Amino acid sequence: MAELEIRNVSKRYVTVDGNSFVAVKDASFDVEAGEFVSIVGPSGCGKTTLLRLILGLDGDYEGDILLKNERIKGTSLSRGIVFQEHRLLPWLTLNDNIGLALLQAEGTKEQKKETVARNIALVGLGGFEKSYPHELSGGMAQRAAIARALAHQPSILLLDEPLGALDAITRMRLQEELWRIWKYKKVSMIMVTHDVEEAIFLSDKIIVMNTNPGRIVSQIKVVLPEPRERSGAEFGAIRRKVFEAMHDNAAVVIESEDNYSI
Ligand code: ADP
Numbered sequence: 499m500a501e502l503e504i505r506n507v508s509k510r511y512v513t514v515d516g517n518s519f520v521a522v523k524d525a526s527f528d529v530e531a532g533e534f535v536s537i538v539g540p541s542g543c544g545k546t547t548l549l550r551l552i553l554g555l556d557g558d559y560e561g562d563i564l565l566k567n568e569r570i571k572g573t574s575l576s577r578g579i580v581f582q583e584h585r586l587l588p589w590l591t592l593n594d595n596i597g598l599a600l601l602q603a604e605g606t607k608e609q610k611k612e613t614v615a616r617n618i619a620l621v622g623l624g625g626f627e628k629s630y631p632h633e634l635s636g637g638m639a640q641r642a643a644i645a646r647a648l649a650h651q652p653s654i655l656l657l658d659e660p661l662g663a664l665d666a667i668t669r670m671r672l673q674e675e676l677w678r679i680w681k682y683k684k685v686s687m688i689m690v691t692h693d694v695e696e697a698i699f700l701s702d703k704i705i706v707m708n709t710n711p712g713r714i715v716s717q718i719k720v721v722l723p724e725p726r727e728r729s730g731a732e733f734g735a736i737r738r739k740v741f742e743a744m745h746d747n748a749a750v751v752i753e754s755e756d757n758y759s760i
Contacts, residue, residue: 499567500528501686502552502654507561509547521547523711525561527703529654532684536697537705539744544712545690549656552688553579565654575603578647582659584639586631592618592642593627599646617645620679637668641675648683657689661696673699677725694740698733699726706743716743 509522522544529535537545550556552563554573563570565577586595596614603610618627621641623634631639640660647655660676661669677700680687691697697704698720706716718739722732 501531501533501566502529502688503562503564503567504528504548504552505562505564507548507551507559507563509544509551509556509559520711522551522559523713525707525714527705527714527717529686529688530702531653532686533702534680534687534689534700535703535705536689536691536701537707538691538694538697538740539707539712540709541692542712543707543709545707546658547712548707549658549688549690552654553577553656575650576653578650578652578655580640580643580647580655580657580660582662584631584643586639586642586646588631591628591630592623592634595631595642596646596649599649603650613649617649618642620648620682621645622675635668636664637672640664640672644676644679648679648685652685654686654688657687659690659692662692669693669696674725676700694737695728695733698722698736698740699728704736704740706740708744715746716740718743 504525504527507522507525508520510518511521512518525548527535537548539545551559552570554570554577557572570577587598590598593614596617597610600610600613605613615627618624621644623638623641623645626634626638634642644660661672664672673696680700689697689700701720704718704720705714706718707713708715718736720736722736727733
């Protein structure tokens with residue numbers, strides 16, 4: 499049994515003029531426990547829509563979304579989220595921002611303090627506990643957002659273009675950080691990204707989507723030696739595969755480890 503099962507999920511939006519259109523059609527994929535899955539595809543293909551459904555922000559869809567074999571109902575602390583913007587509260591310190599996220603969590607004050615400290619250390623922000631968001635760089639603020647999302651020990655972490663607002667150098671450093679954090683926490687992650695290289699660098703599996711209607715056109719397993727080398731021939735071969743899938747509108751291909759060859 500996979501950690502998360504997306505089964506024949508379709509989502510239809512009704513527009514202001516009363517018409518409806520299909521934003522996601524018949525999407526199915528699995529996320530195994532501890533797996534890193536990326537969703538890539540052109541703007542408007544339904545990536546964020548799919549993530550919102552998994553988060554539980556919208557229950558109006560067809561199909562099934564099962565977490566540990568149970569249909570998801572609304573939002574839950576078992577599904578953490580990191581957005582492109584850090585969404586830290588500007589009037590609270592880093593410590594208090596993460597502490598606030600634990601308000602409803604079980605545990606004593608001391609235990610929560612320890613959880614906050616542990617997660618701040620995990621993302622490499624030790625020493626900045628008393629800093630306010632405006633005193634943190636963009637990359638540091640995104641690390642803080644990751645720490646806040648992980649503080650609840652979610653069984654799955656959703657990332658919606660988490661590094662999309664960062665400059666290229668910071669983005670690459672944060673990709674390495676995210677990889678390290680994922681390896682350490684062993685938590686399942688689903689990341690929406692526009693950046694195919696980012697997806698290949700981080701993922702076990704890449705879900706490729708396309709538009710008209712928004713749908714999954716390919717699922718590509720990424721099997722590369724670790725730590726991953728962006729410049730290698732194998733990396734380049736997977737990049738070609740992803741771009742081919744994105745540009746081949748007709749194809750619906752499920753790549754498996756068995757038929758994956760480069
Ligand atoms: P992506 O994240 O891949 O860019 P989205 O999931 O944001 O795509 O959007 C998929 C399609 O659904 C787009 O055509 C978008 O305009 C439309 N859409 C998204 N949210 C809504 C909404 N709340 N109401 C109507 N249409 C929406």
